Each structure stands twice: as structure tokens, then as C-alpha cells.
Amino acid sequence: MSGAAQWARGGLSIGSVLDLLRPDFPDITISKIRFLESEGLICPERTPSGYRRFSVTDVERLKFVLTAQRDQYLPLKVIKEQLEAIDSGAATLGVREARARAHGTAAVAAPEFGATGTGRAHVVRPATELSAPRRLGVVPGEVSPDEFRVDHEIRMTRDDLLTQAGISDQFLTELIKAGLVTPGAAGYFDTEAVVLARTARALSEFGLEARHLRAFKLAADREAAMVAQIAAPIAKGRDADARARAEETVRELAALSLTLHTSLVKAAVRAALGG
CATH class of the missing domain: 1.10.1660.10 (Multidrug-efflux Transporter Regulator; Chain: A; Domain 2)
Incomplete structure (x- = not known):
């Protein structure tokens, strides 16, 4: 827009x-x-x-x-x-x-x-x-905090996810067991699950199975925990906009974290290729 x-x-x-x-x-x-x-x-x-x-x-x-x-x-x-x-x-x-x-x-x-x-x-x-x-302006590849903003929730069934991601039911089961895709409390999935499933499917073509991707999940969990730890004191503030400020902080830190992670991977790949 x-x-x-x-x-x-x-x-x-x-x-x-x-x-x-x-x-x-x-x-x-x-x-x-x-x-x-x-x-x-x-x-x-x-x-x-x-x-x-x-x-x-x-x-x-x-x-x-x-x-x-x-x-x-x-x-x-x-x-x-x-x-x-x-x-x-x-x-x-x-x-x-x-x-x-x-x-x-x-x-x-x-x-x-x-x-x-x-x-x-x-x-x-x-x-x-x-x-x-x-x-x-912004360095190419830099992630915007707005990418972590949720304006509205989209819920889809398991069949919807299978169709949009182009994966089999067995593959989705493996992703869920590996903790890469997690259904909500009511059993529905969101649009992020589609991106995750599609990406995992693409990686599987290179021989990477769902169990191999656990390392990515663990790294993401550690980064998210660090961001939450920093934002937690802000959310506990007594002013009326404490929660909103905490959410903004989470989005900003998450964007910076993802940008840093991407840059580090790029640098490591270049080094591995002798660049």
C-alpha cells in the first residue's frame, strides 16, 4: 500500500x-x-x-x-x-x-x-x-520491523495448508513432529506455516529432511527468547502504552536479529566458497 x-x-x-x-x-x-x-x-x-x-x-x-x-x-x-x-x-x-x-x-x-x-x-x-x-536508503536485504506486524489472523485447515504448500500429508506430519510447523490451539494453521512448508519442501529436494532442519528451529527459538527477554521489562511498565511499546521493541529487535543472521550466513557462505 x-x-x-x-x-x-x-x-x-x-x-x-x-x-x-x-x-x-x-x-x-x-x-x-x-x-x-x-x-x-x-x-x-x-x-x-x-x-x-x-x-x-x-x-x-x-x-x-x-x-x-x-x-x-x-x-x-x-x-x-x-x-x-x-x-x-x-x-x-x-x-x-x-x-x-x-x-x-x-x-x-x-x-x-x-x-x-x-x-x-x-x-x-x-x-x-x-x-x-x-x-x-536501507541496505539491501535489511528486514523491516513491519514484516513482524500481524494486522489480521488467517486460519486455514490442514487440507488448505497441504494444497497451498504443495506437500503431502506425510511430509506435513514430519514437519510437525520436528517442531517446524505448529498448528494453533484449534488445529488451524496460518500463512507463515505455508512459507515454512514450501521452504522445507524446497530444501528436501537437496536431501535435507525435516529432522535436519531442527537446527534452524533451535536457533530461531534462541533468538526469539533473547528478544522477549529484552522486551519483557518494557511490557511491565505502568503507563498505558507499555504493551504497545514492548510490541514495537520486539518487532524492531526481531528485524535487526534477522538482518544480522542473514548477513552472517552470507558471509560464512562466501568464506566457504573462497570469496
Whole structure:
């Protein structure tokens, strides 16, 4: 789904905002976004379940803050004062343009669907950012935290799984015995089970049986346990959004863990091949 479509449906998730910002700010993280929110520089709305939803204005403010830090080395206190001046209307567009020229920057309007009437429709970005080529974004192969978000649950029967994965009933039984595929409490399977079964089937063509894949399962369990251990104290917080923050942390850590795992495997394979 495009960014504009997600905005039309009520805003972007924090993971989607991360993907938008990374091409220009490769070092941005979910933790950094949460920190800027705690400092009062942005104020995204919350869904009834506690998830952040970012508007166009929120994203433009983030770009303003990150650009000021990166290019002008301004402290957050000064950046916050500039934003407050814009919010209150004390800094008109003409004043902002004059300040921009004095500091070698250019005033830039938010996207056409970002006009909110709140006095925050314009931000100041360095002129060099406008004329310079767009920098490379996320490193190829990097996993997004949004890949671990579950928007809705899909349940399928055993027969459905066999059909979609293209495997035999006996092979599925072997995968279940090996702990690679696990049905839910009611005996249903989810879409992830299809991916697992298809992958296991492909590996079986190279002579790897379900029992050989247990090592992958054990490694995944260890990584998941480590992520859960880190997030557990956050979930125990007394504030209303503690659980939502813990879930965001789990997704971010899981994505980083999977990216690291993939990179390590690639490096090991290259070394084994003498690369």
C-alpha cells in the first residue's frame, strides 16, 4: 500500500515512517523516533489499541528535526523552539524564508496532501538537500520491523495448508513432529506455516529432511527468547502504552536479529566458497 493510501486510511505506522525517512536519514531507528516524541517534538495520534499513527505533518516535523540535527548541529532545545514558533504563527513564512537564506537553507512546503491548517504546513530544509542526489536508503536485504506486524489472523485447515504448500500429508506430519510447523490451539494453521512448508519442501529436494532442519528451529527459538527477554521489562511498565511499546521493541529487535543472521550466513557462505 502506498504512503498516500495509508495516510488516507488514518496515518502511517512507525515502521512505515521509518522506511520513508531512511533514504535521507540512514541512521534513523524506531527508538530515535520514540525519543523525539518523548521530547515533545512530534505528537502522533494513537489508535484505541495504543499504536502510533503518523500524519503528513508528523513526518515533515521529523524531517525538519533530523535535518537540523544533521546539517546545522542544532540542539533539540533550539529545534523545539523553532517548531513552537512555527506552530504559534510567530514565525511567518516570510520570516522563515529570511532565516533560511541567512543560514543557507530553503523553505519547503509539505506535500500537497499535507496541508492541515495548523500552521505547520511548511518546514525548512537545507538547500543542499533539495539539489543533491537522493542518497541510498536501507541496505539491501535489511528486514523491516513491519514484516513482524500481524494486522489480521488467517486460519486455514490442514487440507488448505497441504494444497497451498504443495506437500503431502506425510511430509506435513514430519514437519510437525520436528517442531517446524505448529498448528494453533484449534488445529488451524496460518500463512507463515505455508512459507515454512514450501521452504522445507524446497530444501528436501537437496536431501535435507525435516529432522535436519531442527537446527534452524533451535536457533530461531534462541533468538526469539533473547528478544522477549529484552522486551519483557518494557511490557511491565505502568503507563498505558507499555504493551504497545514492548510490541514495537520486539518487532524492531526481531528485524535487526534477522538482518544480522542473514548477513552472517552470507558471509560464512562466501568464506566457504573462497570469496
